[in-house]
Amino acid sequence: GNSVTQMEGPVTLSEEAFLTINCTYTATGYPSLFWYVQYPGEGLQLLLKATKADDKGSNKGFEATYRKETTSFHLEKGSVQVSDSAVYFCALRRFSGNTPLVFGKGTRLSVIA
Amino acid sequence: ETGVTQSPTHLIKTRGQQVTLRCSSQSGHNTVSWYQQALGQGPQFIFQYYREEENGRGNFPPRFSGLQFPNYSSELNVNALELDDSALYLCASSLEAADNSPLHFGNGTRLTVT
Numbered sequence: 001g002n003s004v005t006q007m008e009g010p011v012t013l014s015e016e017a018f019l020t021i022n023c024t025y026t027a028t029g030y031p032s033l034f035w036y037v038q039y040p041g042e043g044l045q046l047l048l049k050a051t052k053a054d055d056k057g058s059n060k061g062f063e064a065t066y067r068k069e070t071t072s073f074h075l076e077k078g079s080v081q082v083s084d085s086a087v088y089f090c091a092l093r094r095f096s097g098n099t100p101l102v103f104g105k106g107t108r109l110s111v112i113a
Numbered sequence: 114e115t116g117v118t119q120s121p122t123h124l125i126k127t128r129g130q131q132v133t134l135r136c137s138s139q140s141g142h143n144t145v146s147w148y149q150q151a152l153g154q155g156p157q158f159i160f161q162y163y164r165e166e167e168n169g170r171g172n173f174p175p176r177f178s179g180l181q182f183p184n185y186s187s188e189l190n191v192n193a194l195e196l197d198d199s200a201l202y203l204c205a206s207s208l209e210a211a212d213n214s215p216l217h218f219g220n221g222t223r224l225t226v227t
Contacts, residue, residue, distance in 0.1 A: 004155075036218075043117075043203055043218035044156070089155055100146060100169060101216065103155030 002027045006090045006104035013080055013111050021075040021107045023064075023090035031092040033057075033066050033073040034101070038087045047075075047088070080111045115140050117206050117219035125225045126194050134189040134222045136204030144209060145187040146216065147179060150201040162187055191224075199226045 007022040025031065032051045036044040048057030053068035062077045073090060090104040118137045126132050138145050144163045148156035158171035162181035176192040185206070191198055201223050205216040 041220070043220040044205075045218070046215055049215070091155075100158035100161060100171065101148075101156070102158070105153070105155045 002031065002092060002094060002102045004090050004092055004102055004104035006088075006107055008105070009087075009108040011107060011109045013109070015082055015111055015113050016079045017111075019075070019077040019080045019084075019109070021088055021090075021109070023073045023075065023104060025071050025073065025090075025092050027071075027092055027094060027102075029094055030068075031094045033064070034091040034093065035062070035064055035073070035075050036089040036091060036103075038089065038106070040086070044089065080109070082111045082113055085109055085111050117204055117217050119202075119204050119219040119222050121222060122220070123223045123225075125227065128194055128196060128226055130194050130226075131190065131192045132194060132224060134191075134202050134204075134224070136187045136189070136206075136219060138185045138187065138204075138206030139217050142206035142208055142217070143185050144207045144214070145181055145185065146205045146207070147187070147189045148203040148205065149173075150203055150221070151197075152200070156203055159189070194226045196226050199224060 003026045034049045035047040037047045048059040050057040050066035056065045064073050064075045087106045087108045089106045091101045120135045146161040147159040150156040161169040165181045178190045181187045201221040203221045205218045207214040207216050
């Protein structure tokens with residue numbers, strides 16, 4: 001079946017540090033890949049997405065590249081801020097029909113000043 | 114543009130009771146999905162409604178049921194509540210029930226079952 005595995009947290013970084021959150025997936029066919037962010041007390045917000053191999057999604061300084069050969073979609077940011085503290089979820093959605101999002105377990109990021 | 118709104122924000126119920134959670138979809142969206150997010154876990158798909166019909170369901174028992182209304186708002190009903198039903202319930206709407214239609218999530222309803 002379809003599944004997403006992401007690195008366990010929590011991840012604690014100092015402000016301006018480099019961030020990588022690893023995400024790998026298992027899926028039939030060619031899924032679309034997503035990163036969602038959940039700030040305390042809020043729902044999920046779409047951070048970025050990629051719909052085919054070698055696509056790079058980017059938003060707010062975050063980037064992730066769809067790597068079909070390694071079935072990965074790692075999230076990166078060059079310089080994190082305190083305001084980036086949140087839980088990050090990697091997710092996939094199979095490219096056919098009315099299919100739901102399949103999420104990883106989430107990675108909590110804490111950025112300290 | 115009004116986003117996805119859910120009510121109530123918090124709810125406490127006793128084991129064995131029934132609960133109804135509500136969701137208003139974003140303006141113009143005709144598809145609503147419900148997800149359950151247990152503490153420390155990623156959201157798990159419960160079901161999806163498209164034009165008032167259920168058109169997809171995850172691995173949840175029949176005591177989880179739903180409705181979608183003509184205005185595309187939706188309800189999630191859970192009967193015979195169990196302690197493990199304690200979770201954040203997220204509603205998401207999208208423009209169409211298609212893979213590339215992005216989901217817009219509400220802030221969720223936090224259900225506690227005691």
